Amino acid sequence: MNKLNLFKATIGLGLALAQPLVAAASETVVLRFSNWQPPAHFITTDMLTPWTQEVEQATNGRVKVELINPLGKPQAHLDLVRNGIADIGMSVHSYTASRFPLIEFAELPFTTEDSGVNSQAYWDTYQKFMTGADEHRGVKLLGAWTSPPSVILTTKENVNSLKDLEGSKLRSPSPLFDEVSKQLGATPVTAPASEAYEMLSRGVIDGMYFQYDQIHNFKLDRLIKSVVAVPGGFGKTSQFLFMNERKWNQLSPEDQAAILSVSEKHMAKTFGEKWHQSEQNAIQSLTADGLHTYIVEGDELQELKEKLAPLEQKWIQKAASKNVDGQAVLDYYREQIQTLSQP
Incomplete structure (x- = not known):
């Protein structure tokens, strides 16, 4: 060649x-x-x-x-x-909550109604x-x-005060909501969201911490009779x-x-x-269809805030065990919410 x-x-x-x-x-x-x-x-x-x-x-x-x-x-x-x-x-972080103690700051009650604002403030704070x-x-x-603020979806009709929830069994997505339930005089039942319909239909639970739009998403329309809400939510889900x-x-x-x-x-x-x-659309649609929401306010709201105040201090202690300044985290997080909430 x-x-x-x-x-x-x-x-x-x-x-x-x-x-x-x-x-x-x-x-x-x-x-x-x-x-x-x-x-x-x-x-x-x-x-x-x-x-x-x-x-x-x-x-x-x-x-x-x-x-x-x-x-x-x-x-x-x-x-x-x-x-x-x-x-x-x-x-959902709370499904394995023991692995993620630090994320709970973004799930605390009484923060913001806007999950877009909360999610951005959460991400920035966690990264920082x-x-x-x-x-x-x-x-x-x-x-x-x-998630948007969690409300309580319940099979009970005509809920007109938090006392009407005493003795209820409420599906809880996390340890934080377990504590909220106990302060309400209710019994928390831990389960993933995918089991919500079966548990409600069988009477295993009387209600759950969820969002309005999940009523449609999980086909709960015929089971949920009323909703209980507080400004900023009973908490959030990460x-x-x-x-x-x-x-x-x-x-x-x-x-x-x-x-x-x-x-x-x-x-x-x-x-x-x-x-x-999605949540705003669901609130409008369900309200138009006659779903009753009891909004906690006034002295009853102030009393609930006082009962749930220890949740924040408990989280600060958890953060300290991970060498994180929990108070600095919460201060920065709330500053971000305030900034992002400006028109």
């Missing part, structure tokens, strides 16, 4: 060997998102699905997120993702004061947000979206940056604002 033919053969072989590498580099990365929310649930249709589309667009199609049927119970999803059974998941505590070790935290850390580290820096651009504070803002709007 002459030198020219040898050169051509060498080049041809090199190109042939390079083709699989080029193909591999251009392949789309598909991330499996185990989603325990019902397919028609607002969180799936208006929050999670649009986010998956944002990821694909931000990465120019190099990364796609596929929502799949849940690979376990809601409270198991943190470990499912941590162990690589799923690539991405979302959960608490990332060093490494509460989300083993997964990559992509975003966190809170949710978070996370990715397997090893899978995250396999992505290119370019794709990591692109995903974060549509996550983190962007996610807190958009998810919180969307949920706030």
Whole structure:
């Protein structure tokens, strides 16, 4: 073989060997998102699905997120993702509350009616004061947000005072709400949101801490007879979206940056604002349909605030055990709420 033919053969072989590498580099990365929310649930249709589309667009199609049927119970999803059974998941921090004592500041009662404001203030405060505590070790935290203010949805008719709730069994999403229930003279029953309908229909509980829009989302219309509300809510619920850390580290820096651009504070803002709007729509619709809401106010509200005041001090003590200045956190958090609430 002459030198020219040898050169051509060498080049041809090199190109042939390079083709699989080029193909591999251009392949789309598909991330499996185990989603325990019902397919028609607002969180799936208006929050999670649009986010998956944002990821694909931000990465120019190099990364796609596929929502799949849940690979376990809601409270198991943190470990499912941590162990690589799923690539991405979302959960409620209080489902594994002992792992996340610091997030409770964003769930305290009597703060703000606006989950968009609360979610942004929460994210900024957590990032400023608490990332060093490494509460989300083993997964990559992509975003966190809170629900609108929690009200009490109850099967009781004509609730006209907090005393009407005494002796009730209330589904509680977290230790914080357990304490609220005890101060109301009610019995807390811990369970994930996905079990709400069955528990109500079987009489296992008389009500629950939830949001108005969950009445439609979980098909509770025929079961809920009245609502009890306080300004700023009995509390909030913190949710978070996370990715397997090893899978995250396999992505290119370019794709990591692109995903974060549509996550983190962007996610807190958009998810919180969307949920706030959904809640306002639900309040208007359900009220028009005749659902009665008893709003706690006046002396009764002041008495409730005094009963629940120790919740804040207990959280400050928890924060101190993690070397976090809890009072500084709360001061900054409330400043952010005030700033973000300005028109």
